[in-house]
Amino acid sequence: MTMPQPKARPDTDTGPAAKIRLDGVTKRFGAKTVLDGLSVAVGEGQSLVIIGGSGSGKSVTLKCILGLLRADAGHIWVDGQDVTTMSERERKTMLKRFGMLFQGAALFDSLPVWENVAFGLIQGRGVKRRDARDIAIDKLARVGLAADVGALFPAELSGGMQKRVGLARAIATEPEIIFFDEPTTGLDPIMADVINDLIVECVRDLGATTISITHDMASARKIAHTMAMIYHGRIIWSGPAAQIDQSGNDYVDQFIHGRAEGPIRMEVLKG
Amino acid sequence: MIHLLHDFLVIVGRYAISAFAAIGRLSGFAGSALSHIVRPPLYLGLTGRQMLSIGYFSLPVVGLTALFTGSALAQQVYIASTRFNAESAVASVNVIAIVRELGPVLGGLMVAGRVSSAMAAELGTMRVTEQIDALTTLSTDPMKYLVVPRLIAAVVTLPLLVIVANTIGVFGGFVVATQRLGFNAASYLQVTVDYLEASDVISSLVKAAVFGLIIAMMGSYHGYHSRGGAQGVGRATTNAVVSAFILILLANLIITVMVFGT
Numbered sequence: 147m148t149m150p151q152p153k154a155r156p157d158t159d160t161g162p163a164a165k166i167r168l169d170g171v172t173k174r175f176g177a178k179t180v181l182d183g184l185s186v187a188v189g190e191g192q193s194l195v196i197i198g199g200s201g202s203g204k205s206v207t208l209k210c211i212l213g214l215l216r217a218d219a220g221h222i223w224v225d226g227q228d229v230t231t232m233s234e235r236e237r238k239t240m241l242k243r244f245g246m247l248f249q250g251a252a253l254f255d256s257l258p259v260w261e262n263v264a265f266g267l268i269q270g271r272g273v274k275r276r277d278a279r280d281i282a283i284d285k286l287a288r289v290g291l292a293a294d295v296g297a298l299f300p301a302e303l304s305g306g307m308q309k310r311v312g313l314a315r316a317i318a319t320e321p322e323i324i325f326f327d328e329p330t331t332g333l334d335p336i337m338a339d340v341i342n343d344l345i346v347e348c349v350r351d352l353g354a355t356t357i358s359i360t361h362d363m364a365s366a367r368k369i370a371h372t373m374a375m376i377y378h379g380r381i382i383w384s385g386p387a388a389q390i391d392q393s394g395n396d397y398v399d400q401f402i403h404g405r406a407e408g409p410i411r412m413e414v415l416k417g
Numbered sequence: 418m419i420h421l422l423h424d425f426l427v428i429v430g431r432y433a434i435s436a437f438a439a440i441g442r443l444s445g446f447a448g449s450a451l452s453h454i455v456r457p458p459l460y461l462g463l464t465g466r467q468m469l470s471i472g473y474f475s476l477p478v479v480g481l482t483a484l485f486t487g488s489a490l491a492q493q494v495y496i497a498s499t500r501f502n503a504e505s506a507v508a509s510v511n512v513i514a515i516v517r518e519l520g521p522v523l524g525g526l527m528v529a530g531r532v533s534s535a536m537a538a539e540l541g542t543m544r545v546t547e548q549i550d551a552l553t554t555l556s557t558d559p560m561k562y563l564v565v566p567r568l569i570a571a572v573v574t575l576p577l578l579v580i581v582a583n584t585i586g587v588f589g590g591f592v593v594a595t596q597r598l599g600f601n602a603a604s605y606l607q608v609t610v611d612y613l614e615a616s617d618v619i620s621s622l623v624k625a626a627v628f629g630l631i632i633a634m635m636g637s638y639h640g641y642h643s644r645g646g647a648q649g650v651g652r653a654t655t656n657a658v659v660s661a662f663i664l665i666l667l668a669n670l671i672i673t674v675m676v677f678g679t
Protein backbone atom coordinates (compact mmCIF):
# COMPACT_ATOMS: atom_id res chain seq x y z
CA MET A 147 0.00 0.00 0.00
CA THR A 148 1.60 3.23 -1.12
CA MET A 149 0.60 6.75 -0.27
CA PRO A 150 -1.10 8.57 -3.14
CA GLN A 151 1.50 10.59 -4.94
CA PRO A 152 1.02 14.35 -5.09
CA LYS A 153 0.03 14.97 -8.67
CA ALA A 154 1.82 17.38 -10.88
CA ARG A 155 -1.40 18.66 -12.42
CA PRO A 156 -3.47 20.34 -9.72
CA ASP A 157 -6.51 20.57 -11.99
CA THR A 158 -6.88 16.83 -11.65
CA ASP A 159 -5.92 16.82 -7.97
CA THR A 160 -8.84 15.57 -5.92
CA GLY A 161 -7.08 15.44 -2.56
CA PRO A 162 -8.56 17.25 0.43
CA ALA A 163 -5.63 19.67 0.58
CA ALA A 164 -7.06 21.92 -2.14
CA LYS A 165 -8.09 25.22 -0.59
CA ILE A 166 -9.83 26.38 -3.73
CA ARG A 167 -10.95 24.17 -6.56
CA LEU A 168 -12.77 25.03 -9.75
CA ASP A 169 -14.37 22.20 -11.63
CA GLY A 170 -15.79 22.65 -15.11
CA VAL A 171 -16.64 26.30 -14.55
CA THR A 172 -18.46 27.86 -17.47
CA LYS A 173 -19.33 31.52 -17.83
CA ARG A 174 -21.08 33.15 -20.75
CA PHE A 175 -21.87 36.76 -21.48
CA GLY A 176 -24.71 36.68 -23.97
CA ALA A 177 -23.60 34.51 -26.86
CA LYS A 178 -19.95 34.73 -25.86
CA THR A 179 -18.50 31.88 -23.85
CA VAL A 180 -15.64 33.23 -21.76
CA LEU A 181 -14.97 30.27 -19.47
CA ASP A 182 -15.62 26.91 -21.04
CA GLY A 183 -15.30 24.19 -18.44
CA LEU A 184 -12.33 25.63 -16.59
CA SER A 185 -10.79 23.45 -13.89
CA VAL A 186 -7.95 24.40 -11.59
CA ALA A 187 -7.05 24.00 -7.94
CA VAL A 188 -4.74 25.61 -5.44
CA GLY A 189 -3.55 24.02 -2.20
CA GLU A 190 -3.57 25.61 1.22
CA GLY A 191 -0.70 28.08 1.65
CA GLN A 192 0.16 27.80 -2.04
CA SER A 193 0.59 30.51 -4.60
CA LEU A 194 -1.05 29.94 -7.96
CA VAL A 195 -0.29 32.25 -10.85
CA ILE A 196 -2.68 32.30 -13.78
CA ILE A 197 -1.31 33.50 -17.07
CA GLY A 198 -3.07 33.96 -20.35
CA GLY A 199 -3.86 36.39 -23.11
CA SER A 200 -5.73 39.61 -22.65
CA GLY A 201 -9.47 38.99 -22.58
CA SER A 202 -9.05 35.27 -21.96
CA GLY A 203 -11.17 35.34 -18.79
CA LYS A 204 -8.63 35.58 -15.97
CA SER A 205 -10.39 38.37 -14.11
CA VAL A 206 -13.74 36.70 -14.72
CA THR A 207 -12.37 33.54 -13.09
CA LEU A 208 -11.52 35.42 -9.89
CA LYS A 209 -14.90 37.13 -9.85
CA CYS A 210 -16.65 33.79 -10.19
CA ILE A 211 -14.78 32.45 -7.16
CA LEU A 212 -15.75 35.54 -5.16
CA GLY A 213 -19.35 35.21 -6.27
CA LEU A 214 -19.32 38.64 -7.91
CA LEU A 215 -20.23 36.82 -11.11
CA ARG A 216 -22.36 33.71 -11.15
CA ALA A 217 -20.91 30.75 -13.03
CA ASP A 218 -23.36 29.27 -15.54
CA ALA A 219 -22.15 25.74 -14.91
CA GLY A 220 -19.55 23.90 -12.89
CA HIS A 221 -18.58 24.00 -9.25
CA ILE A 222 -16.24 26.08 -7.15
CA TRP A 223 -15.14 24.81 -3.78
CA VAL A 224 -13.49 26.87 -1.10
CA ASP A 225 -12.42 24.74 1.87
CA GLY A 226 -14.75 22.04 0.62
CA GLN A 227 -17.76 24.35 0.55
CA ASP A 228 -19.45 24.85 -2.79
CA VAL A 229 -19.58 28.56 -3.53
CA THR A 230 -22.02 28.13 -6.41
CA THR A 231 -24.78 26.80 -4.15
CA MET A 232 -24.08 28.96 -1.12
CA SER A 233 -26.69 31.18 0.46
CA GLU A 234 -26.09 34.90 0.50
CA ARG A 235 -25.31 34.74 4.21
CA GLU A 236 -22.78 31.92 3.85
CA ARG A 237 -21.09 33.79 1.04
CA LYS A 238 -20.80 36.89 3.20
CA THR A 239 -19.13 34.89 5.95
CA MET A 240 -16.82 33.27 3.44
CA LEU A 241 -15.80 36.62 1.93
CA LYS A 242 -14.50 37.77 5.32
CA ARG A 243 -11.56 35.44 4.73
CA PHE A 244 -10.75 36.94 1.32
CA GLY A 245 -8.72 39.88 0.14
CA MET A 246 -8.87 41.10 -3.43
CA LEU A 247 -6.76 43.47 -5.45
CA PHE A 248 -8.84 44.55 -8.43
CA GLN A 249 -7.20 45.04 -11.79
CA GLY A 250 -8.30 48.69 -11.81
CA ALA A 251 -7.60 49.09 -8.07
CA ALA A 252 -11.31 49.99 -7.47
CA LEU A 253 -10.48 52.44 -4.69
CA PHE A 254 -13.39 54.27 -3.07
CA ASP A 255 -12.93 57.77 -4.40
CA SER A 256 -15.09 59.36 -1.73
CA LEU A 257 -12.69 58.22 1.01
CA PRO A 258 -9.10 59.24 1.73
CA VAL A 259 -6.40 56.68 1.04
CA TRP A 260 -5.95 55.56 4.64
CA GLU A 261 -9.69 54.90 5.03
CA ASN A 262 -9.60 52.86 1.86
CA VAL A 263 -6.88 50.69 3.33
CA ALA A 264 -8.60 50.52 6.72
CA PHE A 265 -12.06 49.87 5.27
CA GLY A 266 -12.11 46.11 5.82
CA LEU A 267 -10.81 46.58 9.35
CA ILE A 268 -13.34 49.24 10.33
CA GLN A 269 -16.43 47.92 8.52
CA GLY A 270 -15.70 44.22 8.42
CA ARG A 271 -13.87 43.63 11.69
CA GLY A 272 -15.09 46.51 13.86
CA VAL A 273 -11.58 47.78 14.61
CA LYS A 274 -11.50 51.27 16.18
CA ARG A 275 -10.77 54.01 13.66
CA ARG A 276 -7.62 55.14 15.45
CA ASP A 277 -6.15 51.63 15.55
CA ALA A 278 -7.27 50.92 12.01
CA ARG A 279 -5.51 54.07 10.88
CA ASP A 280 -2.23 52.95 12.43
CA ILE A 281 -2.53 49.59 10.72
CA ALA A 282 -3.38 51.32 7.43
CA ILE A 283 -0.31 53.57 7.64
CA ASP A 284 1.80 50.52 8.36
CA LYS A 285 0.37 48.65 5.33
CA LEU A 286 0.97 51.70 3.16
CA ALA A 287 4.60 51.66 4.24
CA ARG A 288 4.77 48.00 3.17
CA VAL A 289 3.84 49.00 -0.38
CA GLY A 290 6.29 51.88 -0.39
CA LEU A 291 3.89 54.74 0.31
CA ALA A 292 4.67 57.39 2.91
CA ALA A 293 2.27 58.17 5.75
CA ASP A 294 1.25 61.51 4.26
CA VAL A 295 -0.17 59.73 1.22
CA GLY A 296 -2.83 58.41 3.59
CA ALA A 297 -4.50 61.80 3.74
CA LEU A 298 -4.80 62.15 -0.03
CA PHE A 299 -7.79 61.06 -2.10
CA PRO A 300 -7.42 58.30 -4.71
CA ALA A 301 -7.93 60.77 -7.56
CA GLU A 302 -4.76 62.55 -6.44
CA LEU A 303 -2.59 59.46 -6.95
CA SER A 304 -0.81 58.08 -9.99
CA GLY A 305 -2.01 54.80 -11.48
CA GLY A 306 0.83 52.82 -9.91
CA MET A 307 0.22 54.42 -6.53
CA GLN A 308 -3.47 53.53 -6.74
CA LYS A 309 -2.49 49.96 -7.52
CA ARG A 310 -0.32 49.85 -4.42
CA VAL A 311 -3.06 51.31 -2.24
CA GLY A 312 -5.38 48.61 -3.61
CA LEU A 313 -2.77 46.06 -2.65
CA ALA A 314 -2.45 47.49 0.86
CA ARG A 315 -6.24 47.31 1.16
CA ALA A 316 -6.29 43.69 0.00
CA ILE A 317 -3.80 42.58 2.65
CA ALA A 318 -4.89 44.93 5.47
CA THR A 319 -7.04 42.36 7.25
CA GLU A 320 -4.39 39.67 6.74
CA PRO A 321 -6.89 37.39 5.02
CA GLU A 322 -6.41 33.66 4.50
CA ILE A 323 -6.99 33.87 0.77
CA ILE A 324 -5.79 36.76 -1.37
CA PHE A 325 -6.36 37.39 -5.07
CA PHE A 326 -4.05 39.74 -6.91
CA ASP A 327 -5.26 40.83 -10.33
CA GLU A 328 -2.16 42.11 -12.10
CA PRO A 329 -0.36 43.39 -8.99
CA THR A 330 2.70 44.74 -10.81
CA THR A 331 1.12 46.23 -13.92
CA GLY A 332 1.94 49.92 -14.14
CA LEU A 333 4.81 49.77 -11.66
CA ASP A 334 8.45 50.47 -12.34
CA PRO A 335 10.72 47.36 -12.29
CA ILE A 336 12.11 48.07 -8.85
CA MET A 337 8.74 48.72 -7.25
CA ALA A 338 7.38 45.66 -9.05
CA ASP A 339 10.01 43.58 -7.33
CA VAL A 340 9.16 45.11 -3.94
CA ILE A 341 5.55 44.04 -4.55
CA ASN A 342 6.67 40.56 -5.59
CA ASP A 343 8.53 40.25 -2.31
CA LEU A 344 5.46 41.42 -0.44
CA ILE A 345 3.28 38.77 -2.06
CA VAL A 346 5.88 36.10 -1.30
CA GLU A 347 5.91 37.27 2.33
CA CYS A 348 2.12 37.06 2.51
CA VAL A 349 2.31 33.43 1.49
CA ARG A 350 5.40 32.50 3.47
CA ASP A 351 4.89 34.46 6.68
CA LEU A 352 1.11 34.71 6.93
CA GLY A 353 0.39 31.36 5.35
CA ALA A 354 -2.02 32.91 2.89
CA THR A 355 -3.31 31.05 -0.15
CA THR A 356 -3.02 33.30 -3.17
CA ILE A 357 -4.10 33.39 -6.77
CA SER A 358 -2.33 36.01 -8.83
CA ILE A 359 -2.90 37.06 -12.39
CA THR A 360 -0.01 38.54 -14.24
CA HIS A 361 1.45 39.12 -17.67
CA ASP A 362 4.83 39.80 -16.12
CA MET A 363 6.77 36.53 -16.35
CA ALA A 364 9.54 37.72 -14.02
CA SER A 365 6.90 38.39 -11.39
CA ALA A 366 5.17 35.08 -12.10
CA ARG A 367 8.38 33.12 -11.67
CA LYS A 368 9.08 34.86 -8.39
CA ILE A 369 5.72 34.45 -6.71
CA ALA A 370 4.32 31.20 -8.13
CA HIS A 371 4.41 27.73 -6.68
CA THR A 372 2.12 26.62 -9.45
CA MET A 373 1.32 28.18 -12.79
CA ALA A 374 -1.69 27.68 -14.97
CA MET A 375 -2.28 28.99 -18.43
CA ILE A 376 -5.77 29.81 -19.61
CA TYR A 377 -6.65 29.70 -23.29
CA HIS A 378 -10.07 29.64 -24.91
CA GLY A 379 -11.77 29.40 -21.53
CA ARG A 380 -9.84 26.37 -20.30
CA ILE A 381 -6.63 25.64 -18.48
CA ILE A 382 -4.38 24.27 -21.20
CA TRP A 383 -1.39 23.69 -18.98
CA SER A 384 -0.70 23.78 -15.28
CA GLY A 385 2.18 22.59 -13.19
CA PRO A 386 4.94 23.57 -10.80
CA ALA A 387 6.38 26.99 -11.60
CA ALA A 388 9.84 25.51 -12.16
CA GLN A 389 8.53 23.40 -15.03
CA ILE A 390 7.05 26.26 -17.02
CA ASP A 391 10.09 26.30 -19.32
CA GLN A 392 9.80 22.56 -19.99
CA SER A 393 6.05 22.54 -20.39
CA GLY A 394 6.29 20.95 -23.81
CA ASN A 395 3.27 23.03 -24.72
CA ASP A 396 3.64 25.27 -27.76
CA TYR A 397 1.02 27.71 -26.52
CA VAL A 398 2.79 28.14 -23.19
CA ASP A 399 6.16 28.51 -24.89
CA GLN A 400 4.85 31.16 -27.22
CA PHE A 401 3.23 33.02 -24.35
CA ILE A 402 6.14 33.03 -21.92
CA HIS A 403 8.57 34.10 -24.61
CA GLY A 404 6.19 36.70 -25.96
CA ARG A 405 6.37 35.69 -29.60
CA ALA A 406 3.90 36.98 -32.15
CA GLU A 407 4.39 33.81 -34.23
CA GLY A 408 3.04 30.52 -32.93
CA PRO A 409 -0.13 28.56 -32.39
CA ILE A 410 -1.85 31.52 -30.67
CA ARG A 411 -3.07 33.83 -33.42
CA MET A 412 -3.74 37.39 -32.39
CA GLU A 413 -6.79 38.79 -34.07
CA VAL A 414 -5.15 41.82 -35.61
CA LEU A 415 -5.10 43.00 -39.16
CA LYS A 416 -1.68 43.03 -40.66
CA GLY A 417 -1.18 46.15 -42.81
CA MET B 418 -51.07 40.08 -43.92
CA ILE B 419 -50.55 37.17 -41.56
CA HIS B 420 -46.85 37.93 -41.67
CA LEU B 421 -47.40 41.54 -40.73
CA LEU B 422 -49.61 40.56 -37.85
CA HIS B 423 -47.09 37.99 -36.73
CA ASP B 424 -44.22 40.51 -36.83
CA PHE B 425 -46.32 43.04 -34.99
CA LEU B 426 -47.13 40.55 -32.25
CA VAL B 427 -43.50 39.54 -31.99
CA ILE B 428 -42.47 43.16 -31.48
CA VAL B 429 -45.22 43.80 -28.95
CA GLY B 430 -44.33 40.62 -27.16
CA ARG B 431 -40.68 41.54 -27.04
CA TYR B 432 -41.47 44.95 -25.56
CA ALA B 433 -43.84 43.41 -23.05
CA ILE B 434 -41.22 40.90 -21.97
CA SER B 435 -38.52 43.52 -21.52
CA ALA B 436 -40.97 45.77 -19.67
CA PHE B 437 -41.94 42.94 -17.32
CA ALA B 438 -38.28 42.06 -16.85
CA ALA B 439 -37.52 45.66 -15.93
CA ILE B 440 -40.43 45.77 -13.50
CA GLY B 441 -39.28 42.49 -12.01
CA ARG B 442 -35.72 43.74 -11.60
CA LEU B 443 -36.92 46.96 -10.05
CA SER B 444 -39.24 45.19 -7.61
CA GLY B 445 -36.45 42.84 -6.67
CA PHE B 446 -34.17 45.80 -6.07
CA ALA B 447 -36.79 47.71 -4.09
CA GLY B 448 -37.70 44.66 -2.02
CA SER B 449 -34.09 43.96 -1.19
CA ALA B 450 -33.41 47.61 -0.33
CA LEU B 451 -36.45 47.88 1.93
CA SER B 452 -35.66 44.61 3.68
CA HIS B 453 -32.18 45.94 4.47
CA ILE B 454 -33.67 48.98 6.21
CA VAL B 455 -35.02 46.83 9.01
CA ARG B 456 -31.87 44.76 9.44
CA PRO B 457 -28.83 46.16 11.25
CA PRO B 458 -26.36 47.68 10.80
CA LEU B 459 -27.66 51.06 9.72
CA TYR B 460 -25.03 53.54 8.63
CA LEU B 461 -26.25 56.61 10.49
CA GLY B 462 -23.26 58.77 9.60
CA LEU B 463 -23.75 58.13 5.91
CA THR B 464 -27.49 58.74 6.26
CA GLY B 465 -26.80 62.08 7.91
CA ARG B 466 -24.43 63.08 5.14
CA GLN B 467 -27.05 62.16 2.54
CA MET B 468 -29.70 64.18 4.39
CA LEU B 469 -27.42 67.16 4.27
CA SER B 470 -26.74 66.80 0.57
CA ILE B 471 -30.37 66.05 -0.35
CA GLY B 472 -32.05 68.44 2.04
CA TYR B 473 -29.89 71.36 2.94
CA PHE B 474 -28.33 71.82 -0.46
CA SER B 475 -31.72 71.60 -2.19
CA LEU B 476 -33.13 74.47 -0.14
CA PRO B 477 -32.15 77.27 -2.55
CA VAL B 478 -33.59 75.64 -5.66
CA VAL B 479 -36.75 74.44 -3.92
CA GLY B 480 -37.24 77.78 -2.16
CA LEU B 481 -36.85 79.82 -5.34
CA THR B 482 -39.19 77.53 -7.27
CA ALA B 483 -41.86 77.90 -4.61
CA LEU B 484 -41.42 81.65 -4.35
CA PHE B 485 -41.76 82.32 -8.07
CA THR B 486 -44.62 79.87 -8.52
CA GLY B 487 -46.61 81.17 -5.54
CA SER B 488 -46.21 84.76 -6.69
CA ALA B 489 -47.20 84.04 -10.29
CA LEU B 490 -50.14 81.98 -9.15
CA ALA B 491 -51.52 84.83 -7.02
CA GLN B 492 -51.33 87.14 -10.00
CA GLN B 493 -53.11 84.68 -12.28
CA VAL B 494 -55.87 83.83 -9.85
CA TYR B 495 -56.49 87.54 -9.33
CA ILE B 496 -56.92 88.08 -13.06
CA ALA B 497 -59.20 85.07 -13.43
CA SER B 498 -61.39 85.57 -10.38
CA THR B 499 -64.29 88.01 -10.28
CA ARG B 500 -63.44 91.30 -8.70
CA PHE B 501 -66.15 90.84 -6.04
CA ASN B 502 -64.48 88.31 -3.82
CA ALA B 503 -61.05 88.33 -5.39
CA GLU B 504 -59.45 88.60 -2.00
CA SER B 505 -60.78 85.33 -0.64
CA ALA B 506 -60.36 83.60 -4.00
CA VAL B 507 -56.71 84.53 -4.35
CA ALA B 508 -55.80 83.56 -0.81
CA SER B 509 -57.76 80.31 -0.76
CA VAL B 510 -56.84 79.08 -4.23
CA ASN B 511 -53.23 79.96 -3.59
CA VAL B 512 -52.90 78.06 -0.32
CA ILE B 513 -54.80 75.01 -1.56
CA ALA B 514 -52.96 74.82 -4.88
CA ILE B 515 -49.59 75.25 -3.24
CA VAL B 516 -50.03 72.86 -0.35
CA ARG B 517 -51.97 70.17 -2.14
CA GLU B 518 -50.19 70.14 -5.49
CA LEU B 519 -47.53 72.63 -6.42
CA GLY B 520 -45.38 72.52 -3.29
CA PRO B 521 -44.86 68.76 -3.24
CA VAL B 522 -44.88 68.23 -7.02
CA LEU B 523 -42.58 71.06 -8.02
CA GLY B 524 -40.40 70.49 -4.97
CA GLY B 525 -40.24 66.79 -5.81
CA LEU B 526 -39.39 67.43 -9.45
CA MET B 527 -36.67 69.94 -8.61
CA VAL B 528 -35.10 67.57 -6.08
CA ALA B 529 -35.42 64.69 -8.55
CA GLY B 530 -33.50 66.71 -11.11
CA ARG B 531 -30.79 67.46 -8.60
CA VAL B 532 -30.61 64.29 -6.57
CA SER B 533 -31.68 61.31 -8.72
CA SER B 534 -29.13 62.30 -11.32
CA ALA B 535 -26.37 62.74 -8.76
CA MET B 536 -27.15 59.37 -7.14
CA ALA B 537 -27.26 57.58 -10.48
CA ALA B 538 -23.98 59.15 -11.57
CA GLU B 539 -22.23 58.38 -8.30
CA LEU B 540 -23.42 54.79 -7.94
CA GLY B 541 -23.02 54.22 -11.68
CA THR B 542 -19.39 55.32 -11.54
CA MET B 543 -18.86 53.09 -8.52
CA ARG B 544 -20.38 50.19 -10.45
CA VAL B 545 -18.30 50.58 -13.60
CA THR B 546 -15.07 51.14 -11.66
CA GLU B 547 -15.81 47.99 -9.61
CA GLN B 548 -16.06 49.93 -6.34
CA ILE B 549 -19.37 48.18 -5.62
CA ASP B 550 -17.69 44.81 -6.12
CA ALA B 551 -14.87 45.96 -3.88
CA LEU B 552 -17.37 46.77 -1.12
CA THR B 553 -18.67 43.22 -1.29
CA THR B 554 -15.18 41.77 -0.99
CA LEU B 555 -14.59 43.97 2.07
CA SER B 556 -17.54 42.36 3.89
CA THR B 557 -19.79 45.36 3.39
CA ASP B 558 -23.19 45.00 1.80
CA PRO B 559 -23.39 47.65 -0.94
CA MET B 560 -27.16 47.72 -0.57
CA LYS B 561 -26.81 48.66 3.08
CA TYR B 562 -23.83 50.93 2.67
CA LEU B 563 -24.92 52.82 -0.45
CA VAL B 564 -28.64 52.44 -1.09
CA VAL B 565 -30.31 52.35 2.33
CA PRO B 566 -28.80 55.64 3.59
CA ARG B 567 -30.00 57.36 0.42
CA LEU B 568 -33.51 55.95 0.75
CA ILE B 569 -33.89 56.89 4.40
CA ALA B 570 -32.41 60.32 3.88
CA ALA B 571 -34.71 61.12 0.94
CA VAL B 572 -37.87 59.87 2.63
CA VAL B 573 -37.15 61.88 5.77
CA THR B 574 -35.85 64.99 4.05
CA LEU B 575 -38.43 65.53 1.31
CA PRO B 576 -41.32 66.29 3.73
CA LEU B 577 -39.12 68.86 5.49
CA LEU B 578 -38.25 70.45 2.16
CA VAL B 579 -41.90 70.52 1.15
CA ILE B 580 -42.89 72.26 4.39
CA VAL B 581 -40.38 74.94 3.48
CA ALA B 582 -41.62 75.05 -0.12
CA ASN B 583 -45.26 75.36 0.98
CA THR B 584 -44.47 78.16 3.38
CA ILE B 585 -42.42 80.09 0.85
CA GLY B 586 -45.02 79.51 -1.88
CA VAL B 587 -47.83 80.87 0.26
CA PHE B 588 -45.60 83.74 1.29
CA GLY B 589 -44.88 84.55 -2.38
CA GLY B 590 -48.62 84.81 -3.04
CA PHE B 591 -49.04 86.94 0.04
CA VAL B 592 -46.36 89.38 -1.07
CA VAL B 593 -47.85 89.81 -4.55
CA ALA B 594 -51.37 90.15 -3.16
CA THR B 595 -50.50 92.75 -0.55
CA GLN B 596 -47.78 94.67 -2.39
CA ARG B 597 -49.07 94.62 -5.97
CA LEU B 598 -52.76 93.90 -5.81
CA GLY B 599 -53.44 96.08 -2.78
CA PHE B 600 -54.98 93.39 -0.56
CA ASN B 601 -55.27 93.76 3.18
CA ALA B 602 -52.55 91.72 4.87
CA ALA B 603 -54.51 90.67 7.93
CA SER B 604 -57.58 89.46 6.08
CA TYR B 605 -55.49 87.70 3.43
CA LEU B 606 -53.73 85.73 6.15
CA GLN B 607 -57.06 85.05 7.87
CA VAL B 608 -58.53 83.54 4.69
CA THR B 609 -55.34 81.51 4.16
CA VAL B 610 -55.56 80.00 7.62
CA ASP B 611 -59.31 79.40 7.35
CA TYR B 612 -59.05 77.47 4.12
CA LEU B 613 -56.09 75.33 5.04
CA GLU B 614 -57.10 71.98 6.53
CA ALA B 615 -55.09 69.37 8.33
CA SER B 616 -55.79 66.86 5.55
CA ASP B 617 -54.15 69.22 3.05
CA VAL B 618 -50.98 69.33 5.08
CA ILE B 619 -50.95 65.61 5.74
CA SER B 620 -51.48 64.70 2.08
CA SER B 621 -48.76 67.16 1.17
CA LEU B 622 -46.29 65.46 3.50
CA VAL B 623 -47.32 61.96 2.44
CA LYS B 624 -46.76 62.95 -1.17
CA ALA B 625 -43.37 64.36 -0.27
CA ALA B 626 -42.30 61.15 1.48
CA VAL B 627 -43.46 59.03 -1.47
CA PHE B 628 -41.64 61.32 -3.90
CA GLY B 629 -38.53 61.04 -1.74
CA LEU B 630 -38.73 57.27 -2.00
CA ILE B 631 -39.16 57.49 -5.77
CA ILE B 632 -36.24 59.89 -6.16
CA ALA B 633 -33.81 57.78 -4.15
CA MET B 634 -35.07 54.51 -5.59
CA MET B 635 -34.71 55.65 -9.22
CA GLY B 636 -31.32 57.23 -8.63
CA SER B 637 -29.98 54.17 -6.82
CA TYR B 638 -31.56 51.58 -9.09
CA HIS B 639 -30.31 53.06 -12.32
CA GLY B 640 -26.88 53.78 -10.89
CA TYR B 641 -26.54 50.37 -9.26
CA HIS B 642 -27.38 48.55 -12.48
CA SER B 643 -25.48 50.73 -14.91
CA ARG B 644 -22.94 49.11 -17.18
CA GLY B 645 -20.66 50.02 -20.00
CA GLY B 646 -18.37 52.83 -18.88
CA ALA B 647 -18.97 56.55 -19.13
CA GLN B 648 -21.72 56.16 -21.69
CA GLY B 649 -23.55 53.71 -19.47
CA VAL B 650 -23.33 56.08 -16.54
CA GLY B 651 -24.69 58.88 -18.71
CA ARG B 652 -27.60 56.70 -19.75
CA ALA B 653 -28.27 55.70 -16.16
CA THR B 654 -28.36 59.36 -15.12
CA THR B 655 -30.85 60.28 -17.82
CA ASN B 656 -33.04 57.27 -17.10
CA ALA B 657 -32.99 58.01 -13.38
CA VAL B 658 -34.26 61.57 -13.88
CA VAL B 659 -36.85 60.73 -16.54
CA SER B 660 -38.27 57.77 -14.63
CA ALA B 661 -38.31 59.74 -11.37
CA PHE B 662 -40.21 62.58 -13.08
CA ILE B 663 -42.81 60.29 -14.57
CA LEU B 664 -43.27 58.24 -11.42
CA ILE B 665 -43.60 61.38 -9.29
CA LEU B 666 -46.33 62.75 -11.54
CA LEU B 667 -48.08 59.38 -11.64
CA ALA B 668 -47.86 58.89 -7.88
CA ASN B 669 -49.14 62.42 -7.39
CA LEU B 670 -52.19 61.69 -9.52
CA ILE B 671 -52.89 58.46 -7.65
CA ILE B 672 -52.57 60.06 -4.21
CA THR B 673 -54.66 63.06 -5.24
CA VAL B 674 -57.47 60.86 -6.54
CA MET B 675 -57.30 58.66 -3.45
CA VAL B 676 -57.34 61.52 -0.95
CA PHE B 677 -59.47 64.16 -2.64
CA GLY B 678 -61.33 62.21 -5.32
CA THR B 679 -64.27 61.13 -3.21
Ligand SMILES: Nc1ncnc2c1ncn2[C@@H]1O[C@H](COP(=O)(O)OP(=O)(O)OP(=O)(O)O)[C@@H](O)[C@H]1O
Nearest residue numbers: 175180198199200201202203204205206207249359
Ligand atom coordinates in the same frame (compact mmCIF):
# COMPACT_ATOMS: atom_id res chain seq x y z
N1 LIG C 1 -19.45 42.21 -17.17
C1 LIG C 1 -19.16 41.74 -18.39
N2 LIG C 1 -20.08 41.76 -19.37
C2 LIG C 1 -19.82 41.27 -20.59
N3 LIG C 1 -18.65 40.75 -20.93
C3 LIG C 1 -17.67 40.70 -20.02
C4 LIG C 1 -17.87 41.20 -18.69
N4 LIG C 1 -16.74 41.01 -18.00
C5 LIG C 1 -15.86 40.44 -18.86
N5 LIG C 1 -16.42 40.24 -20.06
C6 LIG C 1 -15.77 39.61 -21.21
O1 LIG C 1 -15.10 38.47 -20.77
C7 LIG C 1 -13.85 38.33 -21.40
C8 LIG C 1 -12.79 38.08 -20.36
O2 LIG C 1 -12.64 39.23 -19.57
P1 LIG C 1 -11.56 39.29 -18.41
O3 LIG C 1 -11.69 40.63 -17.78
O4 LIG C 1 -11.66 38.12 -17.54
O5 LIG C 1 -10.22 39.23 -19.23
P2 LIG C 1 -8.75 39.08 -18.64
O6 LIG C 1 -8.28 37.72 -18.97
O7 LIG C 1 -8.71 39.50 -17.24
O8 LIG C 1 -7.97 40.10 -19.59
P3 LIG C 1 -6.86 41.20 -19.20
O9 LIG C 1 -5.58 40.50 -19.14
O10 LIG C 1 -6.91 42.13 -20.37
O11 LIG C 1 -7.29 41.82 -17.92
C9 LIG C 1 -13.62 39.58 -22.20
O12 LIG C 1 -13.72 39.24 -23.56
C10 LIG C 1 -14.72 40.51 -21.83
O13 LIG C 1 -15.22 41.11 -22.98
Ligand SMILES: [Mg+2]
Nearest residue numbers: 204205249327
Ligand atom coordinates in the same frame (compact mmCIF):
# COMPACT_ATOMS: atom_id res chain seq x y z
MG1 LIG D 1 -8.17 41.09 -16.24
